[in-house]
Amino acid sequence: MPDLGYGPLRRRDDEPIFAEPWHAQAMAIADLLIGSGTISQSKWTETLCEEVRLAxxxxxxxxTGRYYTAVLSALERILNAGGNVSCSELACRRDEWRRAYLHTPHGQPVELDCGRFTKASD
Structure with missing residues (x-):
């Protein structure tokens, strides 16, 4: 397939290449939000383009790292602006996951157990 200008997001066998599972998950979330009508395609495009430009x-x-970081930033910005999830809620959840990751033995799945890790346990 000829390079159609996707840059690092070139397509192989008509499927996108995701370097990390979370890349696919982030795009799936955006697709679900657009498909459900929670956000409009135009708002998504506008916000993602702005995040890529800022990066x-x-x-x-x-x-791809920059692109998918922009995807996450765009999702967070849209959900915060729409009142779906606040920036403080996102920061709190991100911190909970970080603490859970740091306290999970190597090779074990990381699980979020709300309330198990407190800020004092860092």
Whole structure:
């Protein structure tokens, strides 16, 4: 298949290449939110483009990492603006996952157990 300008997001066998499982999960969440009508396609496109532009202005490398970080930022911005999830809720959940990850033995699945880890346990 010829390179159609996808840059690091080139397609092989008509399927996107995801470097990490969370890349596919983030795109699936965006697709679900658009498909359910929670967010509009135009709002998604506008917000994602702005996040990619901001990452570019900040000097981030033009790679899949930057793109999917922009995807996450766009999802967070849209959900916060729509009142679905606040920035403080996102930060709290991110911190809970970080603590759970740090306290999970190597090779074991990371599970979020709300209330198990407190800020004092870091």
């Amino acid at each position: 570019s202005l900040a000097g981030s490398a033009d790679d």
